[in-house]
Amino acid sequence: MTNLYRWPLRLASLAACLLFWQVASTQRLDLGLVTFTYVPTPASVLDAAWQLLHSSKLLQHLSSSLSRVFAGYLAAAVVGVLLGLAIGRSKWAEDSLLPPLEVLRPIPAVAWIPLAILMFPSSELSMIFITFTGALFPILLNTVHGVEGVDPRLVASARSLGAGRLAILREVVLPGAAPSIVTGLAIGMGTSWFCLVTAEMISGQFGIGYYTWESYTIQNYPDIIVGMLLIGVLGMGSSGLVKRLGGLLTPWYRVKGNR
Helix, strand or coil: CCHHHHHHHHHHHHHHHHHHHHHHHCCCEEECCEEECCCCHHHHHHHHHHHHHCCCCHHHHHHHHHHHHHHHHHHHHHHHHHHHHHHHHCCHHHHHHHHHHHCCCCHHHHHHHHHHHHHHHCCHEEEEHHHHHHHHHHHHHHHHHHHHHHHHHHHHHHHHHCCCCCHHHHHHHHHHHHHHHHHHHHHHHHHHHHHHHHHHCCCCCHHHHHHHHHHHHHCHHHHHHHHHHHHHHHHHHHCCCCHHHHHHHCCHHHHHHCC
């Protein structure tokens, strides 16, 4: 199916979701386990978004969240890829580094808040750390998976031709693992935004996550959805950007996938 025919379907699915939201919220639909009695209508959410757009605080919210997310994400990208390469290529690194990381991996971001406050001298660093933990493990595990998935015959062939460890890593392992690394980077970007609300619960005064949480505490329900949608749009856009840049850096994989 070409993109010309896929876009109408995508737009139709979004329209169907909006229609259901409109009907459920205006009719105060109660399905037993799920109720829409207090869910704001799309019109009230649009009005709240319009007010935020014309607010002087919007730029501060966006700049604060973007700086925290990208600082934590970039640190996680460097650490995750380097650790993933080491664990994927070395049994010693796998046995010594992977077990403690696997213990830490299931811990949710909200559980890190008390320790982050104790470990870091400023709340800003604490919030960056929370987004770092959200992005680290998807990047790490996808890098390990990509490195371990490289055909060992390619490595053996390169070694038989006289390639050293660094040459094998640069010419064989990294190109072979690159698609999985890009996937991990894209997922990690999304989870960084996912952890943003948790991070900005610590002591943020500005940020989309703080705006969303503050709206909940004062029971301003339309603003909650505005914050949620902003995080979703920013997360989707930044993940798409990472995928796009990754596609440009791995043209051999894109060509292979189009066959």
